[in-house]
Amino acid sequence: MIMYPQFWNTLAQQTLKEALMQQKLNQNVAKNLILFLGDGMGVPTVTAARILKGQLKGQSGEETQLEMDKFPFVSLAKTYNTNAQVPDSAGTATAYLCGVKANEGTVGVSAAAVRSQCNTTEGNEVTSILKWAKDSGKSVGIVTTTRVNHATPSAAYAHSVDRDWYSDGEMPPEALQAGCKDIARQLMENIPNIDVIMGGGRKYMYPKNQSDVEYPNIPKHSGTRKDGRNLVEEWIKGHYVWNKKQVLSLNPNNVDYLLGLFEPGDLTYELERNSETDPSLTEMVEVAIKILRKNSNGFYLLVEGGRIDHGHHEGKAKQALHEAVEMDRAIGRAHLLTSIHDTLTVVTADHSHMFNFGGYTHRGNTIFGLAPMLSDVDQKPFTSILYGNGPGYKLVNGARENVSTIDFEENNYQAQAAVPLSMETHGGEDVAVFAKGPLAHLLHGVHEQNYIPHVMAYAACIGQNREHCIAHDGTAALKPALSSIAALLTVTRFLC
Numbered sequence: 001m002i003m004y005p006q007f008w009n010t011l012a013q014q015t016l017k018e019a020l021m022q023q024k025l026n027q028n029v030a031k032n033l034i035l036f037l038g039d040g041m042g043v044p045t046v047t048a049a050r051i052l053k054g055q056l057k058g059q060s061g062e063e064t065q066l067e068m069d070k071f072p073f074v075s076l077a078k079t080y081n082t083n084a085q086v087p088d089s090a091g092t093a094t095a096y097l098c099g100v101k102a103n104e105g106t107v108g109v110s111a112a113a114v115r116s117q118c119n120t121t122e123g124n125e126v127t128s129i130l131k132w133a134k135d136s137g138k139s140v141g142i143v144t145t146t147r148v149n150h151a152t153p154s155a156a157y158a159h160s161v162d163r164d165w166y167s168d169g170e171m172p173p174e175a176l177q178a179g180c181k182d183i184a185r186q187l188m189e190n191i192p193n194i195d196v197i198m199g200g201g202r203k204y205m206y207p208k209n210q211s212d213v214e215y216p217n218i219p220k221h222s223g224t225r226k227d228g229r230n231l232v233e234e235w236i237k238g239h240y241v242w243n244k245k246q247v248l249s250l251n252p253n254n255v256d257y258l259l260g261l262f263e264p265g266d267l268t269y270e271l272e273r274n275s276e277t278d279p280s281l282t283e284m285v286e287v288a289i290k291i292l293r294k295n296s297n298g299f300y301l302l303v304e305g306g307r308i309d310h311g312h313h314e315g316k317a318k319q320a321l322h323e324a325v326e327m328d329r330a331i332g333r334a335h336l337l338t339s340i341h342d343t344l345t346v347v348t349a350d351h352s353h354m355f356n357f358g359g360y361t362h363r364g365n366t367i368f369g370l371a372p373m374l375s376d377v378d379q380k381p382f383t384s385i386l387y388g389n390g391p392g393y394k395l396v397n398g399a400r401e402n403v404s405t406i407d408f409e410e411n412n413y414q415a416q417a418a419v420p421l422s423m424e425t426h427g428g429e430d431v432a433v434f435a436k437g438p439l440a441h442l443l444h445g446v447h448e449q450n451y452i453p454h455v456m457a458y459a460a461c462i463g464q465n466r467e468h469c470i471a472h473d474g475t476a477a478l479k480p481a482l483s484s485i486a487a488l489l490t491v492t493r494f495l496c
Contacts, residue, residue, distance in 0.1 A: 042352025390424030
């Protein structure tokens with residue numbers, strides 16, 4: 001079919017009709033807000049994940065639609081930090097969660113704070129949209145595949161001049177003496193009523209050398225806290241779970257607060273996940289939404305596909321792309337559990353990576369496969385996927401490695417890189433921002449990354465500017481979604 005003009009013309013006409021329908025903008029109040037953050041999910045990663053998703057279903061891949069591809073509005077975000085052209089995950093998290101750009105390596109503080117200098121913290125704290133939502137009466141949640149006190153989630157609740165201060169065991173004595181608090185402690189103290197917290201990071205909650213419940217004989221997984229506190233025991237407001245069976249056996253109707261810590265550090269890669277003991281991102285998202293949506297005031301949920309970034313840093317494209325496909329699956333599950341009428345969903349990335357694919361590959365070529373020709377310089381084959389820098393740089397007898405002699409489709413294969421580095425770096429280009437739901441059209445064009453939480457707050461009538469929510473006569477200016485749904489049902493009834 002694809003060789004006939006009729007196929008492409010019909011497809012384009014259908015897309016045109018759908019685009020014309022978008023002219024009727026959704027101006028409801030966003031009762032619920034969901035931010036999906038693919039850490040390191042630059043545009044090349046999105047495209048490659050789309051192809052992989054299709055190929056996992058036996059298709060050629062290029063024609064596949066990701067769940068995020070279905071969102072009607074797409075824009076670009078500029079990701080630089082206030083002191084960095086190519087950003088890190090901490091400064092960017094402060095931007096898309098707290099609404100202000102910041103220095104690299106810092107979370108929940110303005111650019112007046114200097115990394116690792118404790119005395120620059122006080123007075124420079126900035127609050128996040130998660131707190132704005134909580135203060136307005138909404139339920140709030142954090143779900144991540146990294147440690148719950150990693151850069152992305154920590155900007156939602158912490159104010160730290162160093163993203164690596166996971167517990168007091170990672171902090172310098174002078175910072176502790178000056179009164180700075182570790183991020184795990186801030187998770188429990190700064191916003192004490194976060195309704196749902198799920199991810200990894202158990203060891204930062206327990207006293208130093210206390211054995212881990214899942215890995216009792218592995219010292220590197222033991223507790224790291226020097227203050228002797230057991231933060232899990234202090235978190236007594238609700239349910240605590242540490243494995244898949246426990247979390248999936250919960251009845252969300254009977255749970256108001258949930259803390260789930262499924263690994264001592266980050267969760268395992270999706271390709272390596274023990275499906276019997278560890279929940280997937282999709283499973284965690286489903287549980288979170290079912291708990292949070294009980295609140296009649298709605299909810300804010302931050303979901304991070306955090307290990308996309310780790311796969312790229314290690315040069316392991318297969319791990320990174322499977323992480324991206326799993327996050328897209330979670331986006332699809334969230335779609336089924338919410339309504340576009342009252343839920344604003346945004347999907348974006350904090351930054352990109354030095355990852356790309358090319359080489360004039362043929363349609364349907366496995367995304368992890370070889371380009372169809374040899375290099376005309378060294379006469380050796382090369383994979384379509386390549387990194388600009390990273391651990392995949394290898395020389396054999398002074399020349400580039402011949403990839404045909406190795407298993408380049410193995411899960412942990414490190415794709416060839418142009419510049420040798422022990423860890424591949426981030427990329428500096430803009431990232432995509434996908435949006436659907438109430439006032440999603442405000443995410444258009446090219447914007448600074450810190451614009452994102454301002455739009456989400458505006459749509460939900462929370463945060464600093466809420467005047468638009470009330471008309472001059474005292475009535476609601478933005479429409480609650482219920483009125484739109486009721487009108488739709490009325491029209492449907494007359495048409496039937």
